[in-house]
Structures are given as C-alpha cells and as structure tokens.
Amino acid sequence: QKEVEQDPGPLSVPEGAIVSLNCTYSNSAFQYFMWYRQYSRKGPELLMYTYSSGNKEDGRFTAQVDKSSKYISLFIRDSQPSDSATYLCATKTGANNLFFGTGTRLTVIP
Amino acid sequence: GAVVSQHPSWVICKSGTSVKIECRSLDFQATTMFWYRQFPKQSLMLMATSNEGSKATYEQGVEKDKFLINHASLTLSTLTVTSAHPEDSSFYICSARSPFGRPKETQYFGPGTRLLVL
Numbered sequence: 466q467k468e469v470e471q472d473p474g475p476l477s478v479p480e481g482a483i484v485s486l487n488c489t490y491s492n493s494a495f496q497y498f499m500w501y502r503q504y505s506r507k508g509p510e511l512l513m514y515t516y517s518s519g520n521k522e523d524g525r526f527t528a529q530v531d532k533s534s535k536y537i538s539l540f541i542r543d544s545q546p547s548d549s550a551t552y553l554c555a556t557k558t559g560a561n562n563l564f565f566g567t568g569t570r571l572t573v574i575p
Numbered sequence: 576g577a578v579v580s581q582h583p584s585w586v587i588c589k590s591g592t593s594v595k596i597e598c599r600s601l602d603f604q605a606t607t608m609f610w611y612r613q614f615p616k617q618s619l620m621l622m623a624t625s626n627e628g629s630k631a632t633y634e635q636g637v638e639k640d641k642f643l644i645n646h647a648s649l650t651l652s653t654l655t656v657t658s659a660h661p662e663d664s665s666f667y668i669c670s671a672r673s674p675f676g677r678p679k680e681t682q683y684f685g686p687g688t689r690l691l692v693l
Contacts, residue, residue: 473616499681508581508668508684509619553618562609563682567618 468492471554471566480575484541488554488566491535495556495564498530500539503551503568512552513539544573577673578602581685588659589693596654596688598669604649605671609682610642613666625652659692666690 471488478484486500497516501509513528515521521528529538537554554566578601588594598608606627611619623633623644631644643655652671656663666689670682 471618497681501684506666506687506689508579508670508687511681511683514681562621562624565619570616 468564469554469556469566472569473567475570475572477572477574478544480544480546480573482544482573484539484544484548484571484573486539486541486552486554486569486571488537489535490537490556490564492556492558492564493532493535494558497557498528498537499555499557499563500526500528501553501555501565503553505550509553544571546573546575549573577683579669579671579683579685581669581688583688584686585689585691587691587693590660591658594656594659594690596656596667596669596690598652598654598671598685600650600671600673600683603671603673605652605673606649607672608646608652609670609672610644610652610654611668611670613668613687619668622654656690659690661692664690664692 469490499514500512502512503509515528515530518530518532525542527540549572551568551570553568555563557563580599582597608625610622613619621634622637623631625631625644625646627646627649633639646652666687668687670684
C-alpha cells in the first residue's frame with residue numbers, strides 16, 4: 466500500500482467552478498500535510514500546508530485535513546485558467562522526508 | 576525567501592557522457608537536499624537524500640555509482656549522471672530543506688533540469 470494515494474485525474478472544469486482535489490494516506494503518524502502546485506516543465510511550489518486536522522484558507526484555496534479518516538482535500542473556488550497545473554499532496558512526520566501523491570492534473574477551461 | 580535554483584535547466588547529451596546538475600539554495604543554508612526524478616505524467620520519485628558533509632542516502636533501486644551526489648557546502652548539492660543512457664532521460668528536480676520555512680523544515684523545490692540523452 467502506498468503511503469499516499471491520489472487520483473491522477475485528469476480533471477477538467479469550466480472557469481469559475483469549485484474544484485475538489487483529494488488524497489488519502491495510510492500512516493496515522495503523519496502530522497504535516499501539504500499541497501504543491503506544479504506547472505508543466507517546472508518544479509513544484511508549495512501552495513498550502515496544514516498541521517494536524519482542520520481547515521486552512523488562503524484566498525481562493527482551502528486545505529482540509531481529517532485525521533480520523535486520513536483524508537486530505539484542497540478546494541479551489543472560482544477556478545481560473547491560471548490554476549491549470551498538476552496538484553500534488555504531500556505529508557510527513559516532523560523533519561522526516563515527504564511522501565507525495567501521484568498528482569492530479571487539473572485543466573480549467575475558459 | 577526560500578529560493579532554490581538549478582543549473583542547467585535543460586541538457587542534451589550523447590549516450591555515454593556524464594552530466595552534472597547543480598542545485599543551490601539561494602537565501603538559506605540547507606543541511607539536507609533531496610534529488611527527485613520525474614517521468615512524464617508521473618509523480619516525483621525520490622532518488623536520494625543528500626546531507627552536507629556526508630555520503631548521500633540512496634533510495635532502493637537507485638544506483639549510487641551511476642548517480643553521484645556531492646553536497647560539499649550548505650548551499651550546493653550536485654548530481655552527476657555518469658555514462659548516461661537514453662533511459663536516463665527524465666526531469667530531475669532537487670529540493671532543499673529550509674530551517675526557516677513554514678512549516679519549519681519544509682522542502683522547497685528547484686525549477687528542475689530536463690535531461691535528454693540521445
């Protein structure tokens with residue numbers, strides 16, 4: 466079983482739609498949960514992070530963690546064509562290495 | 576802050592040659608850097624963890640004699656692909672662990688190096 470599972474998509478939505486990206490993880494010891502955005506032919510950039518359970522909002526983006534069900538979500542409101550990218554969830558314990566999901570390719574159609 | 580650069584951004588080489596890729600943390604010191612490989616439409620695959628002043632730790636299945644990693648300073652790690660072959664063609668991405676990031680100890684990624692071996 467992989468440490469982190471993520472639906473690879475691809476996911477296509479019209480501009481303005483609400484996007485929901487999801488991951489599940491297997492290790493209950495994971496404490497930090499991150500979302501990276503990777504544009505084509507670029508390195509990943511840290512988009513959001515959450516510590517333990519709960520929600521975190523940053524502009525149009527909301528990260529949500531439910532540790533009881535080991536479920537990680539990223540919501541994008543009012544999606545824009547510039548949001549088209551691959552979104553990778555990642556998790557870790559303390560200072561240890563990151564475990565990545567496979568990434569979900571998102572296309573926002575104008 | 577927390578900027579990581581890579582050089583070169585892309586390289587084309589003949590089969591059998593060696594290629595060196597540099598990874599630099601520009602505005603922080605990184606005791607730990609990571610090297611990843613990413614094939615088209617696939618996620619990041621960790622190749623090795625590089626600690627300043629010590630030998631790199633390689634993931635299972637990664638040949639340490641083929642992928643030489645040197646982390647000689649707190650701001651520079653290098654990956655050398657020795658005797659490159661077409662199957663080594665990939666997107667190589669480094670990351671550096673920042674002691675000042677949010678959350679602390681998070682990884683910041685370089686822009687990647689695209690390697691094409693003919």
